[in-house]
Amino acid sequence: MRRIVVRGTNWVGDTVMSIPALKALRGIFPHAWMAVWAKTGLAPIIRSTGLSSEIISFDDNHGGPLVRPFRMRYDLNRGKFQMAVLFQNAFESAFTSWLAGIPIRAGYPTDLRWPFLNLRVPLTAEIKQQHQVFYYVAIIEHLAKRIPGKYDFSEPDCSIPITSESLERVRNLLAENGLNSGRPFICLCPGSVNSEAKRWPADYFAKLADLLIRQGTAAVFMGAPEERELIDVIMGMMHGTALNLAAKTDMIDSMALMNLSDMVISNDTGSAHLAVAASARVLTIFGPTVPGATAPFGKRAHIIQGSAHCAPCKKFRCPLPDHPCMRSIMPEVVLEKADKILKTPEDKRPF
Numbered sequence: 001m002r003r004i005v006v007r008g009t010n011w012v013g014d015t016v017m018s019i020p021a022l023k024a025l026r027g028i029f030p031h032a033w034m035a036v037w038a039k040t041g042l043a044p045i046i047r048s049t050g051l052s053s054e055i056i057s058f059d060d061n062h063g064g065p066l067v068r069p070f071r072m073r074y075d076l077n078r079g080k081f082q083m084a085v086l087f088q089n090a091f092e093s094a095f096t097s098w099l100a101g102i103p104i105r106a107g108y109p110t111d112l113r114w115p116f117l118n119l120r121v122p123l124t125a126e127i128k129q130q131h132q133v134f135y136y137v138a139i140i141e142h143l144a145k146r147i148p149g150k151y152d153f154s155e156p157d158c159s160i161p162i163t164s165e166s167l168e169r170v171r172n173l174l175a176e177n178g179l180n181s182g183r184p185f186i187c188l189c190p191g192s193v194n195s196e197a198k199r200w201p202a203d204y205f206a207k208l209a210d211l212l213i214r215q216g217t218a219a220v221f222m223g224a225p226e227e228r229e230l231i232d233v234i235m236g237m238m239h240g241t242a243l244n245l246a247a248k249t250d251m252i253d254s255m256a257l258m259n260l261s262d263m264v265i266s267n268d269t270g271s272a273h274l275a276v277a278a279s280a281r282v283l284t285i286f287g288p289t290v291p292g293a294t295a296p297f298g299k300r301a302h303i304i305q306g307s308a309h310c311a312p313c314k315k316f317r318c319p320l321p322d323h324p325c326m327r328s329i330m331p332e333v334v335l336e337k338a339d340k341i342l343k344t345p346e347d348k349r350p351f
Contacts, residue, residue, distance in 0.1 A: 013296075043057050094116040184218065195316050206235070207331040222271065
């Protein structure tokens with residue numbers, strides 16, 4: 001195989017969880033031209049892995065699922081790819097690969113897409129019971145059985161290299177905002193774009209930030225541009241002064257910031273997975289969802305789980321007046337867990 005295209009996933013968290021599979025594929029085909037086909041917004045993560053030769057991106061201008069395959073096939077045709085490896089588990093990706101005339105199309109034969117695949121990966125009960133990282137790796141394991149050589153898939157690694165330039169930009173940003181070099185700080189990620197129910201209460205984040213400041217640790221809030229207003233509300237509830245860097249860093253510099261931090265405390269959202277990619281310690285707060293197969297994956301990833309009679313509901317917005325599953329996780333308990341993690345000996349971060 002000289003030319004391969006990989007259909008990436010559609011979300012930040014899923015993209016991070018598919019990195020070990022992308023690394024494994026590059027290990028099998030070290031000299032191949034390997035393009036990754038994914039949403040434009042995910043290109044920075046993919047590019048930072050250093051694994052792709054090319055990124056074939058698409059956005060809303062390509063239309064919806066009925067139009068997009070017919071437009072994307074021209075981009076794929078130009079690549080003259082010999083094989084498509086489909087991480088994204090949707091009918092559209094298999095149909096588009098077939099429409100583009102790619103000879104080998106590998107993926108799980110789910111969602112009525114088996115007629116368009118000719119290298120069908122069995123979705124076994126064992127795969128379904130494992131973390132989602134192994135869901136993607138299993139596709140590459142299936143390919144590896146057909147290729148001479150010995151390959152080790154036993155220790156999936158979701159990390160992405162952080163460049164010295166990115167680290168330097170973030171150090172300068174922190175200094176410009178009054179955070180002296182050497183002072184410990186924890187990144188707080190209170191937003192969640194895809195589910196309001198996943199948000200730990202604003203007043204709890206405010207209380208946690210005050211508790212951190214009281215013990216000498218700086219609190220640095222992070223988030224997307226649309227989450228800046230939420231963070232302003234949280235900071236308005238505080239007694240101390242925190243740093244609001246929402247929308248002040250792009251995705252890559254956000255990972256550099258996480259890498260420099262002592263810990264990231266996040267809701268169950270893409271930020272927690274970015275922290276894993278940045279090799280940062282991360283404590284993820286779960287309430288209406290179960291950690292299970294989609295929790296941040298890695299030795300530095302930790303969780304804290306709320307409880308309520310109605311959880312897990314997996315709803316976008318909590319229908320109850322006081323969000324009981326998230327209210328069950330007190331700020332003092334989160335701080336205690338964070339302190340315990342920080343005091344546990346571990347290997348130094350690679351960056």
